[in-house]
Amino acid sequence: MRYEEKQLTSENVYDGKIMTVQRDEVELANGKKSFREVVRHSGGVVILAMKDSDTILMVRQFRYPIGETVYEVPAGKLEKGEDPDYAARRELEEETGCKAEKWTNLGYINTSPGFCDEKLYLYKAENLTYVGEHPDEGEIISAIEMNLSDVNSKIKNGEINDAKTLCVILRGLNL
Numbered sequence: 001m002r003y004e005e006k007q008l009t010s011e012n013v014y015d016g017k018i019m020t021v022q023r024d025e026v027e028l029a030n031g032k033k034s035f036r037e038v039v040r041h042s043g044g045v046v047i048l049a050m051k052d053s054d055t056i057l058m059v060r061q062f063r064y065p066i067g068e069t070v071y072e073v074p075a076g077k078l079e080k081g082e083d084p085d086y087a088a089r090r091e092l093e094e095e096t097g098c099k100a101e102k103w104t105n106l107g108y109i110n111t112s113p114g115f116c117d118e119k120l121y122l123y124k125a126e127n128l129t130y131v132g133e134h135p136d137e138g139e140i141i142s143a144i145e146m147n148l149s150d151v152n153s154k155i156k157n158g159e160i161n162d163a164k165t166l167c168v169i170l171r172g173l174n175l
Contacts, residue, residue, distance in 0.1 A: 058165075
């Protein structure tokens with residue numbers, strides 16, 4: 001069976017700073033018509049920063065959409081046309097104050113392909129050197145070191161629920 005859908009029309013219904021939303025009319029594989037609402041996002045980078053073989057750098061920050069302060073790995077949005085490798089290095093330094101000698105590309109994930117085209121590029125950063133953090137304007141963030149056994153405990157007890165963090169840990173530590 002063919003699963004593809006053909007776009008018939010597209011209307012931009014919202015154009016914001018970090019995303020746009022469009023409403024598309026599509027023709028389904030069975031010939032019927034339907035609608036899709038699609039969030040367009042430039043994507044981002046996610047970094048598993050290894051201080052040593054048993055310690056990673058995490059960040060704590062308040063996330064307004066969910067109304068909670070969360071544990072996450074360093075991450076950030078791609079600027080339009082920005083190279084993900086460059087963005088990963090930029091975000092690691094901005095959020096943790098570290099540069100890394102060794103970088104490993106861990107592929108990418110689609111965050112919510114049912115309605116959003118956001119793609120997050122995953123990296124592992126090792127051999128870190130502290131040079132001083134400088135978060136983005138409007139970003140209040142704390143970098144912390146966390147032992148892998150503590151990370152595992154926080155995942156199991158539900159203190160770490162951020163999907164991108166869980167994915168990069170899974171890929172980066174070959175779990």
